[in-house]
Each structure stands twice: as structure tokens, then as C-alpha cells.
Amino acid sequence: MTGYKRGDVVLIGFVFSDESGRKLRPALVVSSPAYHRGRREVVVAAITSNVRRRLFGDHLIVEWKAAGLLFPSVATGVLRTITGTMIERTLGTMPRSDMDAVDQQLRRALAL
Numbered sequence: 001m002t003g004y005k006r007g008d009v010v011l012i013g014f015v016f017s018d019e020s021g022r023k024l025r026p027a028l029v030v031s032s033p034a035y036h037r038g039r040r041e042v043v044v045a046a047i048t049s050n051v052r053r054r055l056f057g058d059h060l061i062v063e064w065k066a067a068g069l070l071f072p073s074v075a076t077g078v079l080r081t082i083t084g085t086m087i088e089r090t091l092g093t094m095p096r097s098d099m100d101a102v103d104q105q106l107r108r109a110l111a112l
Contacts, residue, residue, distance in 0.1 A: 004029050004042055004087060007099050009067045011088040012044065027082075028075050028094055028102065042087065045102065046078040057109030059101045061094070068092020075102045077109040 004010060008029040015022045031043035049071040051060060057077020064073050068091035075098070094102065106112075 007094045009091045041081045046076045059105045063095040067094045
């Protein structure tokens with residue numbers, strides 16, 4: 001698996017649960033290079049622009065413009081494993097300070 005790396009902010013085509021269509025949504029690649037070498041999937045954390053609703057495991061992205069996002073956003077504790085073909089394109093890269101904070105929240109959410 002090549003083309004995407006940990007910290008990339010990507011645009012993903014999510015299919016509606018009733019399969020009536022799909023919507024493009026941003027997500028953060030959280031899986032490691034070793035994971036990508038061993039599998040054909042990518043683990044991502046969902047990103048939302050709903051900054052008023054923050055739950056356990058979420059991180060308000062401070063440098064959202066530098067990450068390639070159009071609006072203030074939250075990296076959520078909602079993880080999903082996807083195939084690389086679901087990724088439409090890369091929007092940017094999460095700045096180190098925000099990525100460190102996301103890592104901390106994921107460790108809390110997963111009790112690692």
C-alpha cells in the first residue's frame with residue numbers, strides 16, 4: 001500500500017448506509033507505514049466541521065487551514081478501516097502539534 005501516509009488529511013467517498021449514494025468527507029490517516037506495507041487498507045479517523053459537539057476522544061484541530069481543511073474542524077475518535085481506493089485525494093497534512101494531540105486522544109479512547 002503506497003500513496004498515503006500517517007498524518008495525511010484525505011477526502012473519502014463514504015457510501016450511505018442504504019447505498020442510495022455517497023458523500024465526500026475528510027478523514028485523517030492514523031495507521032502506520034508498517035501497517036500499510038502489510039495490508040491493503042488504511043485506518044482513518046473521521047473529521048467533522050461540527051466543532052460545537054466534541055465527545056470523548058475528539059480533538060479540535062488548531063491549525064485546520066494548514067491541514068488543508070476549509071472550515072474549523074474536529075478529528076474524532078471514530079475510526080474506520082477503508083480500502084485505499086476509497087480515498088479520492090489528499091487535502092493536506094496534519095501539523096505535528098495537532099497530530100500529537102490526536103494521538104493522545106486516541107490513546108485515551110483506546111486505553112493504550
